[in-house]
Amino acid sequence: MPFRKLLLLSGLAFSLIANAATDTIAITQAWARATAPGQDVGAAYMVLQSPVDATLLEVSSPAADSIEIHKMSMDHGIMKMRMLESLPLPAGKWVKLEPGGFHLMLFDLKTPLKAGMQLSLTMKFKEKSGKPYTRQIQVPVRAVQE
Ligand SMILES: [Cu+2]
Secondary structure, eight states: OOHHHHHHHHHHHHHHHTTOOSOOOEEEEEEEEOOOTTOOOEEEEEEEEOSSOEEEEEEEOTTEEEEEEEEEEEETTEEEEEEESOEEEOTTOEEEEOTTSEEEEEEEESSOOOTTOEEEEEEEEEETTSOOEEEEEEEEEEOOOO
8 A cells, every 4th residue: 555645635625625715614535436438427435524423414526427425335345335315423433434334426427537637526515504615636546446
């Protein structure tokens, strides 16, 4: 695992979103997986933290027809994936979207995700006592072999 590279990239992702204004949710280590030829489904990952109880309501992108919040888990030795209506962000807790766990699944990609590209995501959040708001982020695309 190229951990040093991951740190560098996460620093980049963070600096790209650090100037966002109205809210306090931290979005770090965001990245999307480069797709294989012919593959029209993609995945994106990141680490989220909110100082107050909040919820990730939905995510959209001009690059995909729809994006779902998924959870992958092992159930009696079988890898299962299910869709979540929303993703709770308990106050102060780092919520990781990572391979094998929570992730964003992008359906019907309009173009392949290629390493080095930036994927634009619109994230809609709601804090416990507040109105929903959106945050625009740019996510680097990386090729990862597993
Ligand atoms: Cu999925």
